[in-house]
Structure formats: structure tokens, C-alpha cells
Amino acid sequence: MAERTFRVWRGDAEGGEFKDYAVELDRGMVVLDALHLIQAQHAGDLAVRWNCKAGKCGSCSMEINGRPRLSCMTRINEFGSDELITVRPIKTFPVLKDLVTDVSWNYDQNKRIKPFKPKKKDADGNYRMMQRDVERVQEFRKCIECYLCQNVCHVLRDQDRKDAFVGPRFMIRVASLEMHPLDVEDRVPETRDELGSGMCNITRCCTDVCPEHIQITDNGIIPMKERVVDRYYDPLLWLLRKITGSGKKKASIDSES
Amino acid sequence: MAQEIGGHSTSFASTGRVDRWWVEPLVTGAGFLCFVLYTTWAMFQASHYWSEAYLSPLYSPLFYIDQTAQGAAPLAHAWFGEWPRWWPAWLPPSPAIFILAGPLAFRMTCYYYRKFYYRSYFATPPACAVTSYPQKKYKGESALFLFQNIHRYTLYIAIGYIVILSYDAVMSFFKNGDIMHGEFGIGVGSLVLCVNVVLLSGYTFGCHAFRHLVGGRGDCFSCSAGKEHLGHKAWKQVSLLNARHMSWAWVSMIWVGFTDFYVRMVSMGVFTDYNTWD
Numbered sequence: 001m002a003e004r005t006f007r008v009w010r011g012d013a014e015g016g017e018f019k020d021y022a023v024e025l026d027r028g029m030v031v032l033d034a035l036h037l038i039q040a041q042h043a044g045d046l047a048v049r050w051n052c053k054a055g056k057c058g059s060c061s062m063e064i065n066g067r068p069r070l071s072c073m074t075r076i077n078e079f080g081s082d083e084l085i086t087v088r089p090i091k092t093f094p095v096l097k098d099l100v101t102d103v104s105w106n107y108d109q110n111k112r113i114k115p116f117k118p119k120k121k122d123a124d125g126n127y128r129m130m131q132r133d134v135e136r137v138q139e140f141r142k143c144i145e146c147y148l149c150q151n152v153c154h155v156l157r158d159q160d161r162k163d164a165f166v167g168p169r170f171m172i173r174v175a176s177l178e179m180h181p182l183d184v185e186d187r188v189p190e191t192r193d194e195l196g197s198g199m200c201n202i203t204r205c206c207t208d209v210c211p212e213h214i215q216i217t218d219n220g221i222i223p224m225k226e227r228v229v230d231r232y233y234d235p236l237l238w239l240l241r242k243i244t245g246s247g248k249k250k251a252s253i254d255s256e257s
Numbered sequence: 258m259a260q261e262i263g264g265h266s267t268s269f270a271s272t273g274r275v276d277r278w279w280v281e282p283l284v285t286g287a288g289f290l291c292f293v294l295y296t297t298w299a300m301f302q303a304s305h306y307w308s309e310a311y312l313s314p315l316y317s318p319l320f321y322i323d324q325t326a327q328g329a330a331p332l333a334h335a336w337f338g339e340w341p342r343w344w345p346a347w348l349p350p351s352p353a354i355f356i357l358a359g360p361l362a363f364r365m366t367c368y369y370y371r372k373f374y375y376r377s378y379f380a381t382p383p384a385c386a387v388t389s390y391p392q393k394k395y396k397g398e399s400a401l402f403l404f405q406n407i408h409r410y411t412l413y414i415a416i417g418y419i420v421i422l423s424y425d426a427v428m429s430f431f432k433n434g435d436i437m438h439g440e441f442g443i444g445v446g447s448l449v450l451c452v453n454v455v456l457l458s459g460y461t462f463g464c465h466a467f468r469h470l471v472g473g474r475g476d477c478f479s480c481s482a483g484k485e486h487l488g489h490k491a492w493k494q495v496s497l498l499n500a501r502h503m504s505w506a507w508v509s510m511i512w513v514g515f516t517d518f519y520v521r522m523v524s525m526g527v528f529t530d531y532n533t534w535d
Contacts, residue, residue: 009264018264063265066273066386088273091265091386101263130479132489154382158267159395181477198399202371205385218465218499222368226409226469233406 004076006034007086008046012097018086019043025076031087032060032071035099047098055211058146062099063088068148068209090151103147109166112194113174117185133181139219140176142212143169149206149216155199165196168206172220178227192228197221270380271388278384286377288507289370292514296357299517303351304328306517308524309534310434311446312425313517314453316353317418323350328524334434360418363411368465369506371405409466419458426450432534444532446523453516456509463498463505471495 004025007018023037032050039046048071051057055073062071065079065086079085093101121127149168155161174195178187191197206216214220230237261267272278299306299315305328306316312330322332323340332339340350348354364370375381380390389395398405429447431439461467472478472492479486498505522528 011262013262015262016264063273063386065275068386083275086264086273086275088264091263095263129477132485133477133479152385154389155395155397157386158382158389159392161395161397164399165397179476181480183476196397196399198403199395199397201375201381201397201402202368203375203382203385204372205382208385217368222465223469223473226466227474229406229409229466230474234409 002081004034005084006038007084008035008038008099009088010043010046010098011095013095016095016098027077029076030072031062031064031069031074031076031085034076034085035071035087047096047100049100056144058144058211061090061146061148061151063090063151068152070146070148070211073211090147092151092153092157093147103150105162106145106147106150106167106169109170110173112166112190113170113177114185114187114190116177116180116183118182119184127182129181136219137176137179139214140172142214143172144212145169146211148209148211152205152209153200154203154205155196155201161196161199165199168200168216168221170195171197171200171224172214172216175220175224178224188227188231191224192232197225197228200225267388267391269388269390270383272384272386274384274386278387282373282377282380282383285373289374289377289510292510295514296517299521300351300353300357301349302521303349303353305521305524306330306352307334307434308520309444309446309530309532310429310431310439311444311450311520311523311530312428312434313353313520314422314425314450314457314513315357315517316351317425318356318421319352320355321350321352326350328521331433359411359414362407363415363461364506364510366405366408366411367506368408369503408464409470412461412464412466412470415461415464419454419461422450422457423454426454440534442533444530444534446519446530446532449516449519453509453512456505456512459498460502460505460509463495463500463502465499465502468492468495468499 002025003022005020005022007020010016010019021038021042023034023041025034032048032053035046035048039048048060050060050072052059053072055070060071061068064071064074068090071087076085087099089095089099089101093103093105096102118127147169150156153167155165156167174187174191177183177185200221202217202222204217207218210216265273296315303323304326306313307328307330312319312334318336319330319334320336321338321340322330322335324332344350376383382389426447428434428436429450430441430443432442433439472488475488478489519528523530
């Protein structure tokens, strides 16, 4: 057992302050355990959103010593023995109470994305796709919607351009649909014009903080930016489309070869 | 420092991070600046870019050659002959002036370089969860930086340079750089030039735009026949290189500078090139 001090931000949308709490810790504890001890021993009204305690529900996102992290996956022994552990709510979304923020803006962004639209079934009435064709989008399906990537994206966090960019989580949502081998919907125009792919400047913080280690930038955002380049900024491909008359967007490698 | 709701500050470079977050942008920013300063200096030297059979990658291809310059290549290596008379007197007659914009444009629009220089030079943001330089209406790459979309064209140019530098590397195995009649041999410089091509190839062919073009732009790798397509194989290989794109970018950049430095030192007689000809 060892005593550690935690500095936790307490307050609501009107204001608040940091308060220090000393708690006795056991080995192997994570920051969320410490917050539960604080709730039990010092501040029964401390608001913390959590659910699975296994890094899979994405509920307990917060900023621990300034780094956006899941509190249930942040072990206390990662920090120096005399290091003060400061816990804040995530910055990008409005505080409801203490460490709980209102992330509903994200749900609204999801609604803006055109849903999955499958192609026609094969002659025998089935859909077929090979594992190698869906591996790319399966990576994106690992997303637990913790919104740490949304929180750390400086376009949303510091520049306050929620009006112009949906954020990295929804760029990979678009990518997961757009790259799906059975999907025939065209989302490239809205990716540029409405969802704001051009707002992202590839500083990769979203990838750095992703607890599921999704390569958000390399495998999601950059490929979508390249598809926008295909459509709008590549005169050679534009000419090729004019000559061949292939205006359709869903060009599989097979059909192009 | 103004505290806001949640205990966060909105002041520039404010953060709750307690680690040395400023080290990475400082080191990468300073490292790239050193390279830019060195290449600019080397470009304006207009001399000592050739030795025996070695041509500095900062000067290749040689469009024109001023034979009066010290350490200049033989005229036979010029694409268009003698140095042009219309060249302004205030500008050094350096072949590097014609060609450095190509590789520079490739690197400056590269997705990795964008990450580091937006962080190091533009502070948008300086590091993750560190407050960005405030802008009245941030537009990212949708306005002034829209030009970043030319990256795939700079890729085509960069591939051309790989071909040219590969020829230079082969040339370095023949005395006086004469592939047709020169004696075959090998020197330390030959190895330096070969490593340069390998590193530049690892960087260029691991580029995100190349990854997209060889296969990533399709939605399906095998839809019609159910067989793995060549594009998928290529995409997987490029993806392996792409996963280490940052390392390739730095190592290849440093080696280009070193290759020029080596050729320059040999040409000036400072270094002795150990080879099979002497």
C-alpha cells in the first residue's frame, strides 16, 4: 500500500477548480481505480463516466498529466513515485460535471455520413467478398468511440473548427464505408466539401492517442485525401476519365486492369 | 495563464503535459533546417561536385557544365552542353540550381514532412495536446496549403530522379565515369552512391501517394475473379515500406547530404577514396 496524491478538476460548465485527494493504492491499480477510491472515500459526488474497465467501451476518456488517455488503461505505476497525477476532463467537448463531458456533437457528425449501400447480389443471391478485401476496413471497425482522437485533433481542440471538420473518428468512419468492397455509394465529394478532409494537416496526434492502435492517419485519412486528389486535383486522371468515359467512382483494381 | 473550464488553458503552447514535449519538434525542426542550410550552401558552391567517377546527387542530372569550375564533371556528362551564356553573372554557374527544386518539392509535400514541419515551424500544433498557434479562421490544407495536393506529381519527378541516380551509381563503377570504355572497378564512393539509391528508393517507393496509386485506390483487391491481384501484392509491399516512412525519410535525407559531402571532400583532396583503380 502506498499513498498517492491525485489532483482532480472539479466543477461544471459554470466553473471549477483542481482539488487534491490522497488515496492508498494497491499494486496494479489504474487511474480509474484511484478515482473510484476518491469517490468512495472523499468525494461521493465526483462524476466519472465509465463502464467496462477493460479498454473496450471507450467511456473513461480523460486527460491524465496532460495526455488524452483511457483512465481504465492507465496504470499508476507508469508514473514516477513522487509524480503528482493530475486528471482533467477532455478539452474539446463541453464539461457537464467534473470529468464528464458532453460528446453528443460526435453523434451528430455520424448522422451526416451516407450509410452503407451494398451492390447487387450475385446470381445465386449471395454476397461474396474475400478476407483480403475487408482487412483494411476491419482495422477501422476496432474503433471504440472513445473520442480521444477527436479530443486531441487541434482543428477541433484549439482552432474550434467543428463547423468545418468532422474529425479523425469520422474520417475513418467514411474510409471504412468508402473502402468496403460491397459498398457502391460515392462519398468523395462530401468528404472534401462537407466533412472537411482538407482541414486535416496530418499531424498524426489522432494516431498517437488511439488506444486501439488504429493507423488513423496512414490507413484512413491519407487514403481518403488521395481519393479526393484522384477526383479533383489530378488532371491526368481527369483526362483519363474523360477519354474512357468512366465517371463511376467505385473502380476496383480488377475492373481497371 | 488563463484557466478555462476543465482546467485547460487556451494560451499558445499551454499544456497539461509534464514531459519534455518540446524536444521532438525542436530536434526535427533543427535537423531539417541544418539539411536545408547545407544543401543551399552546397548548391551555391558550383564546384567540387565530381570526383573520378562520382557525381554528387545534389548536382545530378547535369543539364549544363561550366568546365572552368574546380571539381567540375567532364563535358560529356552534360545533357545540353556548355554552360549557357545567358546565365546572369550574379548567380553562380551551379548545375544544382536547375534540379534541386524537384526533390525538395517531393519532400515538402510528403505526408511525413508535413507532420513534422506543421509541428516544428507552424506550431499547429507544436505537439499533441499542446495548444496550437491561434489563427482567426484556421483552414488547414483547404486554402493556402491546397498545393499539397501536387504530391503525386512530385512523386513522378522523384521516381525520375531514382532512375537518374541509379545510372550515376552504375557509372561510379567505371573509371572516369565512362560506362562504355572506362575500366571497371569499385571504390568507397561507389558504395556511398549505391546506398544513396537504396535509401532514396525505400523512401520514394514507400510514399503514401505511391501506395495509393499501386493499389490503395481500389475498393476491392480481388472482386471479379477471387484471386489475389498484382495490385494487392504491390500494395502490401509498399505498405511495409510505408510503415517506416519517417525513418526512410530521415535516413535518406541525411545520406544524400553525406554523399555530397563525401564526393566534395574527395574532389577537394581532403579525403582519400579507397578504390581498385589507384
